[in-house]
Amino acid sequence: MKVAFSNIFYFTTGTAVVIVMLVTTLLMTLIMILVWRCHWIIVLIFTGLSLVVECTYFSAVLLKVNQGGWVPLVIAAAFYIIMYVWHYGTAKRYETELHSKVSMAWILGLGPSLGLVRVPGIGLVYSELASGVPHIFSHFITNLPALHSVVVFVCVKYLPVHKVPEEERFLVKRIGPKSFHMFRCVARYGYQDHHKKDTDFEKKLFDSLFLFIRLESLMEGCSDSDVSSLLGEETAQSDNILVKSNDNSPHSNLGNTVSSSDSIVLANSSSHANNRISEIEMDELEFLNNCRDIGVVHILGNTAVKARRDSKFYKKIAIDYIYAFLRKICRENSAIFNVPQESLLNVGQILYV
Missing domain, CATH: 1.10.287 (Helix Hairpins)
Incomplete structure (x- = not known):
């Protein structure tokens, strides 16, 4: 019994090391291609030499499967299924949101008031879409009777670069005519930038918004x-x-x-x-400052993802149980975006993928 447990521990440790080495090599290859933009010959030489060494160790483990080498393989398969389901569910959710965007014709048809009562204040609507109006916004305005005077769609994107300079952090664009007072702001971060530690995120966002109005x-x-x-x-x-x-x-x-x-x-x-242009600019800046002084509300979409009724049984298990459980145990968007709880508004919605 003692020998069996020692063999299992040995092969588990060895296989785990080999799997980590394989994953590291594949990720390193992606970094060399996408980030460092190395020549394909250098990438091919590095990948070939690494795979020769790692596949040798992996084949040695496979020859001892009946002596306990199956345990790390089962653990690796379980982790692979979890990561694949998470990636699959996230991609399907983003694809559904991308195809269910609100058309600008519908927004323009509502008029400057958007069919609601525009109350003083600024609403920051967080979305993963860098273009277009997310479907959660239509769900918001069709279920609530009032909307803030200024609406800013905020999208946080991570780029395959080391760091993004502060002067290039935000990209601001106007949505619709000036009377709508709707903007889009894309915040860009590198893989070593930490959005959660950016305590002045709101201040920098409004500074970029004011600068955009002046430049416009x-x-x-x-x-x-x-x-x-x-x-x-x-x-x-x-x-x-x-x-x-x-x-x-x-x-x-x-x-x-x-x-x-x-x-x-x-x-x-x-x-x-x-x-006349300077007067219009000052009027809009003064209007935005007054709305900012009144209050800023962070609007987050609390989206629940479910499989359609006509989906296969394995897709229902993956989306309705595994992916739902993973979303439940993960951090909320308010913690990721570092949003203060006193000015947070969650809007619930169900997406069928």
Whole structure:
């Protein structure tokens, strides 16, 4: 009995080491290809040499299966099933959310009020989608009578890079017309950045939002000024041609007077347009600051995933039992996103995959 247990312990330890080495080699290969972008010859040489050594050890363990080598194989198979079900359920959930996005035509058809009462405040709607309006938002506005004056869809994405610079952390985009006051913000992190330790996440998000509004107004002002400058140059060129052709005529001074008056009118119109844009920018920034001072609410989707009725029995077991159990014992999204509990709002929804 003592010898049997020692053999089982020996082969369990050996097989575990071999499996860890195999997984490490495969992950290292992915890092070399996707992150480091090494040449395919270097990747092939590294993978080949590693697999020669590891497969030698693995074949030695397989020859001793009847002496206790089956135990680590069963443990490895169990862990593989758990990881595969988790990956499968997560991919199916994301695919379902991606295909059930709310169309912009439906959002625009609701009008600036979105068919609800817009109350003062800012709502941060967390989603895994980096584009489009998530289906959880339509579920939210069809079941609640009111919505915040400003809505920001927040998406946290991890990129295959070492670290993302702070100035490139957030990507902000407007959704719909300005009267809707809806934005999308994608927060990007590298594999060594820790979002949970980012205590100033909310402040940085609003700073990026305010910067986006200023840059948007600046781009609109630049386009207007470019058009006015081009018009001014064309008018000046035509007036100069007129003056040169009629240089000896008594109406030459009249041409100079007309060109100078046109440039003054264009300059005044350009300055009035820039002043109007700056006023609109200040009004929107003041509106966002007031809504921020009133309160910020973090809206998270508490999505439950279930298999369809016509699904196979093994899919029902994987989704309804194994994946549901894994979701239950994992950390909640509020802990992952470091959301304060006093300003948290969970919206429940069931997705059938």
